[in-house]
Amino acid sequence: MIQIEKLTKRFDQTHGIFDVSFRVEPGTVFGFIGPNGAGKSTTIRHLMGLLHADSGKATVMGHDCWKETETVKALVGYLPGEINYPQDMTGEEVIRLTRRLHVTSAERERQLLDVFAFDTGLKVRKMSKGMKQKLAIVTCFMKDVPVYVLDEPTSGLDPLMQVRLVDWVLAEKAAGKAILMSSHHFPEMEKTCDRAALIRDGRMIIEEEMAELKRRSKKTYRIGMKDETAAIKLSEQIGTREQTFVTVSLSTSEELNGLIELLARHDIASLTSGTDELEHMFMQYYGEAT
Template sequence: MIRLEHVTKEFAPGRGIFDVSFTVESGTIFGFIGPNGSGKSTTLRHLMGLMASDEGKATIGGFDCWNQSKEVKQLVGYLPGEISLPGDMTGADMLHLMQQLHRSDPARQQRLLKRFPFETKTKIRKMSKGMKQKLAIVGCFMKDAPVYLLDEPTSGLDPLMQERFLEWLELEKRAGKAILMSSHHFPEMEKACDRAALIKDGRIIVEADIHELVRSSRREYTVVFRSEAEAAQFAVRIGVEPKREEVRFQTDERLTLNQVIAHLTHYDVQLIRPSADDLEQVFLHYYGEGETS
């Protein structure tokens, strides 16, 4: 449903996106991960027909995102990373306008407002960041589009609203929607996405099944020993520095967990604590490997 084929857009030497390719099928959620300035928003703007590429092609539903942008926009619900709405309008005014533009189902709007409640009579300029984000989410999804492009969708939401948002995404996925979501919030990406791509300096450095990405990354562990002497001895064996009775280390293809366990049988271990097995470790793993300078 969403397809980018070798898309390049160079703003200045080394700045832009370069040879970006991936596909998002209907009924799947695709995660797009990278730091600020890595090219995530630029990629989404190409898909919305807001930019023309220097090379390559972006299509949604078979329509060219630049040359057939009108048809593309009819298929897409878009949530930009920076919410900019008329400050003198109330939330209710804005939703009414969106409903008229998209001819959306009022019952769907009410379901969304029940899930993401806020005071609709408040003027937008007086809204908190979280309220504006909920207004933007309701406005985006009330369109009931087959494709959604979401740029940092949970920014400003509290943990409860973040969880409700993920539950809503799952419902949309089951309904066969194709969803592309960029985010810095790693736990939500791991929960929600089927596949993900990591982008750095405008280039995709890895794309894979989300669980394969997590499994292929380094895992970090902390082992607590009974004494500082034992911690120091163990640290020498695996080539790291101890911190009093604790030793922190990462497993990878050079140091496997089985090798560590074999070493630990010689010591009086009080505790083994794994780090969170989430995309943040994947991010650090791949970005660290990508450094060449």
């Protein structure tokens, strides 16, 4: 559905994107991860026909994103990373304009406004960042199209709206849509993505199935002991100690089984696992590339 082949755009000798390649298949979500300035938005702008590549090719359902940009735009729902609607328009006016520009569904629009509710009578200039983001989500998904490109889709959303967006994306995936999602929010990537890639300084560092990335990611456990003496005793065998807590990072199921056997011989007060495992793994790759 989305295919990028050796895409290169040089702004100067060190800035741009260089030989970027990946595919997004129907019924999948592809996660595009990287620090600010890495090349994520530049790649996405090529997909939307906003930039012309120096070399390489970007296509959506076989259509060249530069030469057939009108066809591509009709096939793609786009959520930009920077929301920039006319400041004096109301939310309802923006939605009405979207209806005129694209083929939309009234039923789908009502459903979106129920899920991502906000005051549509408010002018854009008076909206909070979260309200603008919900307006952008509604106008993106009003188009019932085969492909969606989402650039930092949860930016500005509160935790409840983040959960609702994840649920919506999963439903779209189940309906066979192809979704490219650029994000710094790792929990949403873990929940939605089938495959993910890290880009740094305009170059792809790693691309892998999400299940494999999770399997290889480090898992951090924080073990609470009864007192410092018990914590010192455990830390002499494994991990690092801070007061009455011992922290250990594991990479394999064999290491986890070994930890369980070890803890069975100690009096444990608490055991918690970290939630940033995938983020930690990507930051390791990013660090190795510097």
